[in-house]
Amino acid sequence: MTKVNKKKCIGCGACVATCPEVFELDDDGKAQVKADKKLPCVKEAIADCPVGAISK
Ligand code: SF4
Structure with a gap:
């Protein structure tokens, strides 16, 4: 299961740009x-x- 550690995430949006089907802000x-x-x-x-911040 893919997870985002919100304590680490700085909200740069890179994951959303790279993989919008999976990530959103x-x-x-x-x-x-x-x-x-x-x-x-x-x-x-x-x-x-x-x-x-992302793990799976
Ligand atoms: S790439 Fe995604 S998870 Fe990582 S800091 Fe940027 S917005 Fe957060």
């Missing part, structure tokens, strides 16, 4: 998983997150 400006899909872009989003 919530009302606090932090990323959240909107649909836990197994897409290749999830791996990319994990690798690109500047603070390592």
Whole structure:
């Protein structure tokens, strides 16, 4: 299951840009998983997150 650690997330939006089918920004400006899909872009989003907030 893909998860975002909201304590680490700085809301940069990179994961949303990379993988919009899985990630969105919530009302606090932090990323959240909107649909836990197994897409290749999830791996990319994990690798690109500047603070390592995404895990699966
Ligand atoms: S890439 Fe990382 S820091 Fe940026 S919004 Fe996504 S989870 Fe947050």
